[in-house]
Amino acid sequence: xxxxxNAAFTDIKQHxxxxxxxxxxxxxATYAPSLDAWWRGLGFFAWIFSNGVMLxxxxxxxxxxxxxxxxxxxxxxxxxxxxxxxxGII
Numbered sequence: 001x002x003x004x005x006n007a008a009f010t011d012i013k014q015h016x017x018x019x020x021x022x023x024x025x026x027x028x029a030t031y032a033p034s035l036d037a038w039w040r041g042l043g044f045f046a047w048i049f050s051n052g053v054m055l056x057x058x059x060x061x062x063x064x065x066x067x068x069x070x071x072x073x074x075x076x077x078x079x080x081x082x083x084x085x086x087x088g089i090i
């Protein structure tokens with residue numbers, strides 16, 4: 001049991017940015033569908049920022065399929081928010 005806990009903490013130390021980005025993505029995805037415009041905007045910003053960091057990480061390690069997927073996520077979600085804020089713009 002102790003070895004598993006130590007292994008978990010070691011993994012967190014080695015991949016701290018990825019864990020922080022994961023938490024930010026979860027928080028953003030939680031608040032993005034909020035009925036309150038302020039929390040929805042904040043959630044969207046957190047989620048889109050975390051996806052941008054993930055996209056950057058995938059590009060750095062040359063993971064082409066996930067890079068393309070996250071490029072699509074970024075484009076479609078920005079497009080969706082613009083359609084929500086300014087209907088008919090895109």
